[in-house]
Amino acid sequence: MYGVSPERVNLKNWAERAEVEAFLQSFDLLLDRDVDYTLAIRDGTWNPATKGTSIVATCSKAKSVLKCFAVSEELRDEGITALLISTMIDKLFSQGLYHSFIFTKPSKARIFSVLNFKLIHSNADVALLENGIYDIHQAIEEMKKKYSIGDAEKAALVMNCNPFTLGHYYLIEEASKNHQEVLVFIVEEDQSLFPFETRYELVRKGVAHLENVKVLPSGEYIISSVTFPSYFIKEEGKRLRAYTELDASIFGKYFCRHLNIKQRYVGDEPYCKVTAAYNEALKKVLPTYGTEVTQLPRKSDGEFAISASRVRNLLKAGELNSRELNHLLPEVTLDFLTTNLGREIVEKLKSNDSAH
DSSP states (O other), X not given: OOSOOOEEEOTTSHHHHHHHHHHHHTTTOOOOTTOOEEXXXXXXXXXXXXXXXXXXXXXXXXXXXXXXXXXXXXXXXXTHHHHHHHHHHHHHHHTTOOEXXXXXXXXGHHHHHTTTXXXXXXXXXXXXXXXXXXXXXXXXXXXXXXXXXXXSOEEEEEEOOSSOOHHHHHHHHHHHHHOSOEEEEEOOOOOSSSOHHHHHHHHHHHTTTOTTEEEEEXXXXXXXXXXXXXXXXXXXXXXXXXXXXXXXXXXXXXXXXXXXXXXXXXXXXXXXXXXXXXXXXXXXXXXXGTOEEEEEOOOEETTEEOOHHHHHHHHHTTOTTOHHHHTTSOHHHHHHHTSHHHHHHHHHHHHSOOOO
16 A cells, blocks of 8 residues: 555544544454544545545554554555554654553564564563663663662562552551561652652652662553553453553563562552452462562551542541541651642642542
8 A cells, every 4th residue: 555644633533533443443442541642544535424534544652652553454464554653653752752662462462573672571462562772671670770679589569659658658667577678669650649759759758767678660660551551540341450460470570580579568459449450460470470479458547448549538628637647647748748749739639639
């Protein structure tokens, strides 16, 4: 098919978006809600139903993740996929992004491998590949050097801390009692009410006296929109199972093996179905990589488990100075809430429903 060129789809235009969604549905695919840029190729044939030409190929991206690919059967050997990929990578370059990922069906992973994408992991439902100026091996080696992570056996926790509560502190303290070295990965994806830098600093300061604990940014490969979009867009069902297994497998396959993590701690999850499903995936997957999972009961304040969502609800209700918060938050978080930035975050929460 000669002379074709990808066209940008206006995702804010209902008709254009619906046309892409309908095309993807014919391949049993969805247009993910986090997509921020979509390309389409048309065949030049007038379609009376849409009063335009018909889509014959499309792909989208969410930040640096390429996804939602579909190419009509009759065009599979016409180089259309390569054209879409190169056009989308040009777009990423224009945004200063030189490292990218692809979500695709496992059966399609080979197509993208030919285009210089390296497979990170594949399960029954989804494959994740990457391309660019570094890869997951280099990222982990850089993490080891930057944070002076040795080869001794370790325990690990992965936390969002939106914000840092006494429940989070309890889990970290319990891990520190039982292991010589503990790594705490703070989710770096900035889709929370409390910004990453704030969450990271609150935890770092809050556990500074625990000398065997290191607090690290999680990076792109642990609970991010790359490995686990369901965590942020709250999808359930089959897609949630695929993503929880993907993130758990990447953690076991790369982080546990290269950082010698033998134990991962989680708190039980009575409130969030997504996190509860993730915990179950961890318990199923990580032992296959030689890492055990310890699930501890949530620390409670009376009859209720301490949770960040409970804290946010109190703040939203204007309970900044309530006695209840003193039983939910460590001093470092209470002090932060009295700062200008802390008060700005609380006001933002009051005016807008917060994500995770």
